[in-house]
Each structure stands twice: as C-alpha cells, then as structure tokens.
Amino acid sequence: EKVGEEKPEVLSPEELEKLKEEVDERKKLISTLRGKPWPMRKKLESHEFVEKYEGALGKGKSRKLYAYKVMMLKKWMKFQRDFENFKTACVPWEMKIKEIESKYVSYLFLLYPCTVLLVLPGCLLFFNLAEKALMGRPYGSMPRKTVPRADEANAMDFAVLWDFGGYAQYSVLFYGYYNSQRAIGWLKFRMPLSYFLVGVGTVAYSYMVVIRTMARNANEDGGGDNNSFNFSWKMFTSWDYLIGNPETADNKFASITTSFKEAILEEQESRKDDNIHLTRFLRVLANFLVLCCLAGSGYLIYFVVRRSQKFALEGLESHSWWERNEVNMVMSLLGMFCPMLFDVISALENYHPRIALQWQLGRIFALFLGNLYTFIIALMDEINLKREEEEVLKLNMTIWEASLYNGTLGVNSTAPPITVHPADIPRGPCWETMVGQEFVRLIVSDTMTTYITLLIGDFLRAVLVRFLNYCWCWDLEAGFPSYSEFDVSGNVLGLIFNQGMIWMGAFYAPCLPALNVLRLHVSMYLQCWAVMCCNVPQERVFKASGSNNFYMAMLLVILFLSTLPAIYTIVTIPPSFDCGPFSGKSRMFDVIQETLESDFPAWFGKVFSYASNPGLVLPFLLLMVLAIYYLQSTSKSYKQANLELKKKLQTVSRTINKVLTLIQHLLYSLFMSSYLSSPLGGEHRAHQGKSNHQIPPSATSPPAPRGHRIPGPLPGNQWQPAPSVQRVPNSQRH
Amino acid sequence: MGTTASQLRKDLLSEYQELTFLTKQEIILAHKRFSELLSKEDRNVPTPRVPMEKVLSLPELKSNPFRKRICHVFSTSDMKDGSLTFEDFLDLLSAFSDPATLEIKSHYAFRIFDFDDDGTLDGGDLEKLVNCLTGETDDTRLTTEEMRQLISNILEESDIDKDGTVNLSEFQHVISRSPDFVSSFKIVL
Numbered sequence: 001e002k003v004g005e006e007k008p009e010v011l012s013p014e015e016l017e018k019l020k021e022e023v024d025e026r027k028k029l030i031s032t033l034r035g036k037p038w039p040m041r042k043k044l045e046s047h048e049f050v051e052k053y054e055g056a057l058g059k060g061k062s063r064k065l066y067a068y069k070v071m072m073l074k075k076w077m078k079f080q081r082d083f084e085n086f087k088t089a090c091v092p093w094e095m096k097i098k099e100i101e102s103k104y105v106s107y108l109f110l111l112y113p114c115t116v117l118l119v120l121p122g123c124l125l126f127f128n129l130a131e132k133a134l135m136g137r138p139y140g141s142m143p144r145k146t147v148p149r150a151d152e153a154n155a156m157d158f159a160v161l162w163d164f165g166g167y168a169q170y171s172v173l174f175y176g177y178y179n180s181q182r183a184i185g186w187l188k189f190r191m192p193l194s195y196f197l198v199g200v201g202t203v204a205y206s207y208m209v210v211i212r213t214m215a216r217n218a219n220e221d222g223g224g225d226n227n228s229f230n231f232s233w234k235m236f237t238s239w240d241y242l243i244g245n246p247e248t249a250d251n252k253f254a255s256i257t258t259s260f261k262e263a264i265l266e267e268q269e270s271r272k273d274d275n276i277h278l279t280r281f282l283r284v285l286a287n288f289l290v291l292c293c294l295a296g297s298g299y300l301i302y303f304v305v306r307r308s309q310k311f312a313l314e315g316l317e318s319h320s321w322w323e324r325n326e327v328n329m330v331m332s333l334l335g336m337f338c339p340m341l342f343d344v345i346s347a348l349e350n351y352h353p354r355i356a357l358q359w360q361l362g363r364i365f366a367l368f369l370g371n372l373y374t375f376i377i378a379l380m381d382e383i384n385l386k387r388e389e390e391e392v393l394k395l396n397m398t399i400w401e402a403s404l405y406n407g408t409l410g411v412n413s414t415a416p417p418i419t420v421h422p423a424d425i426p427r428g429p430c431w432e433t434m435v436g437q438e439f440v441r442l443i444v445s446d447t448m449t450t451y452i453t454l455l456i457g458d459f460l461r462a463v464l465v466r467f468l469n470y471c472w473c474w475d476l477e478a479g480f481p482s483y484s485e486f487d488v489s490g491n492v493l494g495l496i497f498n499q500g501m502i503w504m505g506a507f508y509a510p511c512l513p514a515l516n517v518l519r520l521h522v523s524m525y526l527q528c529w530a531v532m533c534c535n536v537p538q539e540r541v542f543k544a545s546g547s548n549n550f551y552m553a554m555l556l557v558i559l560f561l562s563t564l565p566a567i568y569t570i571v572t573i574p575p576s577f578d579c580g581p582f583s584g585k586s587r588m589f590d591v592i593q594e595t596l597e598s599d600f601p602a603w604f605g606k607v608f609s610y611a612s613n614p615g616l617v618l619p620f621l622l623l624m625v626l627a628i629y630y631l632q633s634t635s636k637s638y639k640q641a642n643l644e645l646k647k648k649l650q651t652v653s654r655t656i657n658k659v660l661t662l663i664q665h666l667l668y669s670l671f672m673s674s675y676l677s678s679p680l681g682g683e684h685r686a687h688q689g690k691s692n693h694q695i696p697p698s699a700t701s702p703p704a705p706r707g708h709r710i711p712g713p714l715p716g717n718q719w720q721p722a723p724s725v726q727r728v729p730n731s732q733r734h
Numbered sequence: 735m736g737t738t739a740s741q742l743r744k745d746l747l748s749e750y751q752e753l754t755f756l757t758k759q760e761i762i763l764a765h766k767r768f769s770e771l772l773s774k775e776d777r778n779v780p781t782p783r784v785p786m787e788k789v790l791s792l793p794e795l796k797s798n799p800f801r802k803r804i805c806h807v808f809s810t811s812d813m814k815d816g817s818l819t820f821e822d823f824l825d826l827l828s829a830f831s832d833p834a835t836l837e838i839k840s841h842y843a844f845r846i847f848d849f850d851d852d853g854t855l856d857g858g859d860l861e862k863l864v865n866c867l868t869g870e871t872d873d874t875r876l877t878t879e880e881m882r883q884l885i886s887n888i889l890e891e892s893d894i895d896k897d898g899t900v901n902l903s904e905f906q907h908v909i910s911r912s913p914d915f916v917s918s919f920k921i922v923l
Binding site for chain 1: 748749750751752753754755758793794796797798799800808810821822824825828829830835837838841842843847860863864867868869874875876880883884887888891892894895896897905908909911912914915918919920921922
C-alpha cells in the first residue's frame with residue numbers, strides 16, 4: 001500500500017509516476033472521506049498519507065507547478081469551509097429552532113418560504129427607493145402625491161391612518177403614489193416599465209422557487225414506487241433523536257406504542273368491513289353539511305361587503321367601529337370558527353386519522369379560497385363603481401379648469417398656466433389604491449386576529465388551567481380543557497394563505513411584502529414564546545402525507561389562484577387616468593409596447609410581433625402539452641418496470657434458496673448412503689437418529705465481521721458445507 | 735489531542751473540519767463538552783477516554799432509548815466497553831449532524847439497531863428494537879402475539895429476498911424511501 005520511506009530524489013521516474021497516481025487517487029478519496037463510515041483514525045491516516053507524499057512530490061525544480069496546484073486546491077477548500085461556516089451562522093433563528101426541535105417533532109417547513117419572502121420585498125423595496133430617494137419628485141409636488149385639501153384636516157388622525165387613509169394613502173405604500181413619467185431623473189430610470197417588470201418578475205420567481213422545491217422533494221422521495229413500508233418506517237424512523245427532555249421522551253414512547261397497536265389492529269380490521277351502508281350515509285351527510293357551511297360563509301361575506309359599500313357611500317364617520325371594519329372582522333372570525341365546525345362534523349365520518357386530517361385540510365382550504373374569491377368579486381363591483389365615478393369626474397375636470405380661468409379666455413387660445421396648489425386639484429378615485437388598501441387592511445386584521453387568538457387561546461388558557469387547577473373539581477390539566485396542543489398543520493396552512501394574500505395584493509401595494517416580513521418576524525418570536533411556555537406536543541402526530549410535497553402543492557395552487565385576479569385586472573381593466581405609473585394608458589401592458597417602440601431598434605419590434613403571433617404561439621403550446629404527456633407516460637412505465645424487477649428479485653432468490661436446500665439434502669443423502677454402505681456404516685446405524693438432529697440448514701447467517709462486509713449475491717443465506725464434512729472425524733472416533 | 739485538554743490544535747481543527755460534517759464552531763463546542771466529561775486525572779492523558787456512563791449522562795443522550803447502542807457503535811475501544819475518545823465523539827456528532835448524507839446515517843442506524851452485531855437484523859434484533867421503543871415499563875410493552883404479528887409484518891415489507899432477516903442494503907432501501915428519517919436522525923449539542 002505505502003511506497004517505501006525513500007527520499008523522493010532517490011526514486012526513479014516510474015516510481016514517482018506511480019506515487020503521483022496513488023496520491024491523486026487518495027486525493028479523490030479525501031473529498032468523499034467525510035461520507036465514509038470509517039472511524040476517525042482511519043480517515044486521518046488516509047489524509048496523512050496524502051499530505052506526506054504531496055509535500056514530497058512538490059520538491060524539486062520541475063515540480064513547482066504541481067506544488068502550486070496543490071496549494072491553490074488547499075486554499076479553495078479552506079475558502080469553501082469558511083463559506084459554509086458563514087452560511088450556517090447566517091441562518092436566522094437557528095438556535096431558537098434547535099431549541100424548539102428538541103421539544104417538538106422537527107418540522108422545518110417554515111424555512112422554505114423564507115427565501116421567497118425575503119427576496120420579494122428586496123426587489124420591491126429596491127425600485128421603491130429608486131423612485132423616492134434617487135430621482136422621484138418628493139411628496140407634495142404632484143397631485144397624486146398629495147393629500148387633497150378636503151381631507152387634510154384629519155389626515156394624521158390615528159384612526160384614519162390605521163385604516164390606511166390620510167397620509168398613508170398618499171405614500172409609497174400604494175400604487176397611486178407612483179409617477180407615470182416615462183423616464184425619471186438623469187439616469188433615465190424607466191419607472192412604469194420597471195414597476196411592471198418587477199411585478200411580473202416576482203411572480204415568475206415565486207413559481208420557480210416553489211416548483212424547484214417540489215422537484216427536489218419528489219427526487220428525495222425516490223420515485224414513489226411503493227409507499228407501503230408503514231410498519232418498517234414506524235420501527236426504524238419513529239424515534240426522534242433530538243428529544244432531550246424526559247417528559248417528551250415518555251410522551252413519545254406512549255405515542256409509538258399506541259401507533260404500533262393501532263397499526264396492528266387496523267391491519268386486522270381492514271379485512272372485515274361491517275355496516276358499510278351506515279358509514280357511507282354518514283359520510284355523505286357530513287359532506288353535505290360542510291357544503292352548506294361553505295355556501296353560508298360565502299354568502300355572508302358577499303352580504304357584508306355590499307353593506308360596507310353602502311356605508312362608504314354614506315360616509316364612514318357616521319358608523320361605529322364594528323361597522324367600519326365589518327368585512328375584515330367577519331372574514332377573520334369565519335376563518336377561526338369554521339375549521340372547528342368542520343372538526344366536529346368530521347366525527348361523523350369515522351375515517352382513519354390521517355385521511356381525516358387530509359379531508360380537514362382540504363375543507364379549510366376550500367373555505368379560505370371561497371372566502372377570498374367572494375371578497376375579490378365584491379371588490380370587482382367596487383372597482384366598477386369607482387370607474388364610473390372617474391368618468392363623471394373627468395367631465396367635471398374640464399368644467400373646473402374652465403372655471404379657473406374664469407371665462408377670460410376663448411376655447412382655443414393659450415394663456416400663462418395658473419399655478420394651483422396640488423392639494424386643490426380634484427382627484428379621481430384611484431381604484432388601484434383602493435384595492436391595495438383593502439388587501440393591506442385584510443392582512444392587518446388577519447394578523448390581529450391571529451395574535452389575539454394566540455394570547456387568549458393559548459396563553460390565557462394555560463394560565464387558567466395552571467392556576468385554577470388547585471381549586472377545581474376535576475383535573476384541568478389532564479381532562480378538559482388542558483393545555484392547547486401545537487397544531488402544526490393548521491399553522492402551516494395559515495402561513496400558506498397569508499402568502500397567497502400577499503401575492504394577490506403585491507402589485508397594488510408594493511410595500512406589502514416588506515410589511516409582511518416585519519409581521520413574520522414578530523409572529524415568529526411570539527409563536528416561539530407561546531410554543532415553549534404554553535403548548536404541549538401533539539399526542540398523536542399524523543403527518544398529512546408522506547412527504548412535504550403536500551404543502552408545497554397547496555402553495556403552488558394558491559400561487560396560481562392568487563395571481564389570477566391580479567393578472568385579470570392588469571389585462572382587462574384600464575388604469576386610472578391620474579394616479580399610478582400607468583396613468584393615461586389604455587391598458588397597463590401597453591408600457592411594454594411603448595418600450596419596444598422607443599427604446600429598442602426597429603427590427604426587434606418586428607421580431608417580437610412575429611413571435612407573439614397566435615399562429616406561432618398556439619402550436620408551441622400544443623407541443624408543450626404533448627411533451628408533458630410523453631414524460632408522464634415514460635415515468636409510469638419506469639415505475640412499472642421497477643415493480644417488475646422487485647418481484648423478479650424475490651422469485652429469483654426464492655428459487656435459489658430452494659435449489660440450494662435441495663442440493664444440500666441431495667449431498668447429505670449421497671453421503672449417508674455411501675457411508676452406510678461402507679464397512680463402518682453398519683455399526684453406526686444406531687447413531688443415525690442422533691446425527692439427524694445435527695443438520696442445521698443454516699437459514700440464518702453465520703457471524704460476519706461488523707458492518708464493513710459488502711453483501712454477496714445471496715445476502716444472509718450462506719450454505720455451509722462444513723457440517724456434513726465434520727461428521728466424518730466424529731464417527732471415526734468410535 | 736494537544737497536551738492541555740483545554741485547547742484544540744489549529745491544524746487538527748482544520749483536519750477535523752475536512753473529515754467530518756461539522757462546522758468549526760460545532761467542533762469547538764464538542765471539545766468543550768467533552769473536556770467537561772473528563773475526570774481530573776484523565777485530562778493530561780494524550781488520548782483520554784470517557785467511560786460510557788459519563789457519556790450517557792449528556793442531556794442529549796440521556797432520554798434516548800438507544801444510547802447504549804450508540805456508544806458501542808462509535809467506540810473504538812479494544813475492551814468493547816463503549817468508552818469514547820474525542821475522535822469517536824466527533825464521529826458520533828458528524829454522523830448525527832444535519833448535513834450528513836443519507837448513506838452515512840443509514841449505515842450507522844443499521845449498526846445501532848443490530849443488537850447482536852452479526853451484520854443483519856434478525857427477529858431477535860427486531861424484538862429488542864421494539865422493546866426499546868415502547869419504553870421500559872411493563873404496561874407499555876406489546877403482548878407476545880402483537881410482537882409476533884408486528885415482526886412478521888415488518889419482515890414482509892422489508893425483507894426483499896425473503897431470507898428472514900433484513901440486511902444492510904434492504905435496510906437502506908427502506909430508509910431511503912422514508913421522508914422522516916433524515917430529519918429525525920439528528921443530535922445537536
């Protein structure tokens with residue numbers, strides 16, 4: 001293995017070459033050394049070998065290049081290590097997460113959307129800064145950036161600001177603030193184009209991240225050919241090695257035992273299937289009730305939104321706080337109580353807990369979706385109203401302008417422009433800002449509801465249970481109400497829906513993702529504290545599906561469904577005439593057309609118009625659909641082939657086993673017959689019975705060296721000819 | 735290790751970093767915790783060994799039902815007494831760390847579950863495994879009938895070549911399909 005200890009100058013060129021080859025091989029090994037299950041001593045020895053001979057090879061004038069290469073490689077590896085260290089230090093809240101993981105089942109879904117959430121506000125903040133700090137006109141310089149004179153009196157009131165009116169309405173927070181001038185400042189920053197592209201770009205990036213995570217998860221899944229390793233997984237993977245708390249460990253033991261017993265029972269019971277008609281009827285009934293609930297909640301929201309429009313027309317000041325915030329409160333309350341109702345209804349259905357969990361999550365999903373879409377439809381009505389208002393206002397504008405000049409001029413003559421303070425110019429109702437405001441309000445009220453539920457439902461409950469327990473008739477901690485459990489799936493669902501709302505509103509309220517990051521930080525700390533002090537781990541942990549892809553798939557669906565309304569409004573509704581970066585255009589995406597015409601050479605515009613011809617686009621879409629179909633069928637055939645191979649492996653090994661035992665018996669009977677027919681045989685027929693017991697057809701494997709043995713063609717079943725041979729000296733002793 | 739137990743030599747530190755999945759901070763923390771476990775006399779020994787009882791007193795291992803097996807698997811002691819040197823300790827932490835590969839984790843998990851150290855998981859190993867998982871007290875254990883049923887179910891699922899035992903490749907096959915394994919097979923100081 002090791003070349004001798006001679007000094008390198010003494011070695012012949014061939015030996016040197018061989019040494020170099022060996023060192024290179026060892027070097028390749030080193031990059032994989034950490035992945036080898038060897039004890040540290042062995043790894044260190046391999047490492048030392050390379051180091052020693054590398055250094056030696058580097059001596060001598062002609063080896064300078066080699067030594068240099070080695071040094072660069074070493075520096076590169078050191079840099080990689082330092083970078084990895086730096087990366088781990090950068091993961092936010094790593095210590096907190098580890099602390100929580102030691103108490104609870106590890107579930108790190110939260111980190112996935114973190115990257116998306118952190119990039120989005122980054123982009124949006126960037127161009128917001130560009131507008132304001134670098135080259136935009138400041139507050140008060142343009143009508144769209146100024147609070148109208150009529151509202152100035154109460155623009156700073158807290159109530160108005162909380163509602164996102166007043167100064168908040170005319171700030172960078174909302175769409176309406178941004179200037180529609182094509183190029184701003186000395187850098188000729190294309191404001192409308194960048195707004196549009198950033199909006200579209202963030203959506204595209206979100207899609208990419210979600211789909212890439214799903215693909216990675218699917219890969220780790222291993223093709224998903226066979227999910228029926230339930231018992232084995234329970235056995236080998238159910239213990240969580242991060243548990244350091246004896247209480248949690250006891251809980252875990254209990255839950256593992258329960259899950260074993262349940263699984264065994266279930267397997268036995270799945271054979272028999274009594275009273276299926278009653279079960280079916282109950283399930284149909286349950287689904288009907290759930291549908292009624294969903295329809296009811298949808299109608300309630302629609303009703304409330306219409307009512308709030310009526311209130312808005314009458315003027316918001318004449319109504320109580322409840323009436324003003326009715327829509328958001330109703331949506332949040334529905335989101336809180338309906339899932340509990342679904343839980344109660346699902347008791348009728350008598351499903352396996354994992355399936356019941358999937359149904360529950362599906363129903364909550366449908367609830368949120370229904371509510372959100374009803375909200376959006378109601379919003380559409382409002383948008384139409386605002387646009388009608390706008391038409392009326394445009395008419396009035398001409399009249400107002402004429403009145404400024406007080407009739408001193410004729411229709412076609414020019415005059416020195418009269419300076420009017422921006423606050424006095426009549427303002428069109430900016431429907432985009434209104435949409436942005438609605439979403440921001442919705443998210444704020446959703447946040448408030450979550451925090452209040454957390455404080456009351458978890459903290460107050462824990463305090464009550466702990467202190468009232470001393471003077472209560474029954475054990476509050478063990479029975480009802482006891483401490484609240486940390487509901488992982490519910491929280492994840494909440495996160496997903498929050499993200500959906502952000503995607504919907506981000507185009508009209510550009511700072512929304514930034515606000516959301518702030519909200520997530522606060523939520524994180526609040527939730528961490530609540531989890532450590534008021535919650536208990538779930539008693540029976542059922543994951544909704546085998547992999548994390550279930551939640552990723554939901555995220556993808558939400559992404560698609562939330563960007564749909566935004567895209568619809570961009571494509572069909574003309575922008576307001578006096579606010580936002582697209583004011584004055586007939587459609588928002590006209591900005592692209594404009595840019596192509598003015599900023600790019602003529603041939604580019606031609607190419608683009610050919611490429612966007614439906615005659616070209618439709619065949620391309622058809623091609624993609626066919627490609628998807630093809631890939632789908634190949635993947636199905638691979639899965640099929642996999643299953644066949646497995647079955648083949650089983651039959652082959654079974655056949656080989658049979659053949660081997662047959663040969664064993666054959667040889668033994670041959671030996672016995674030859675032995676018995678020999679002169680010695682007659683005396684030992686008496687011993688035949690005894691020796692029969694000595695045949696161990698060893699189906700279990702013989703002792704093998706620990707761990708490092710590579711399994712041969714027949715792992716674990718090694719036929720030993722030894723027993724039959726040993727009997728010869730045995731009998732000859734007599 | 736260096737002559738004073740309170741310091742880890744810089745060159746060794748960088749070598750350990752290359753050969754394990756641990757970061758520099760984690761190795762330094764491990765060194766600190768290991769030194770705390772050493773008794774006064776052992777501190778000046780060149781390669782000190784911590785006896786198994788002391789290792790088992792670590793809070794991360796105290797509640798683990800497989801703690802004794804873990805010590806035996808990672809121990810390089812000739813006396814097979816489960817005592818660990820610092821390098822064994824690092825091997826342990828590296829195999830249980832987050833970036834460790836599935837191959838390493840499944841390899842060591844197999845060795846931990848192989849109670850009789852014969853290279854395969856037979857019925858006896860599986861039975862001991864179940865008893866570890868269901869806790870120490872008698873009322874949480876499974877009955878013999880349930881145990882028999884459970885073991886036969888497991889062998890039916892995992893034993894691909896039907897030889898009555900689960901060997902390393904069958905084990906790795908089952909484990910690689912599990913979504914929970916990598917995230918649950920973790921110990922962090």
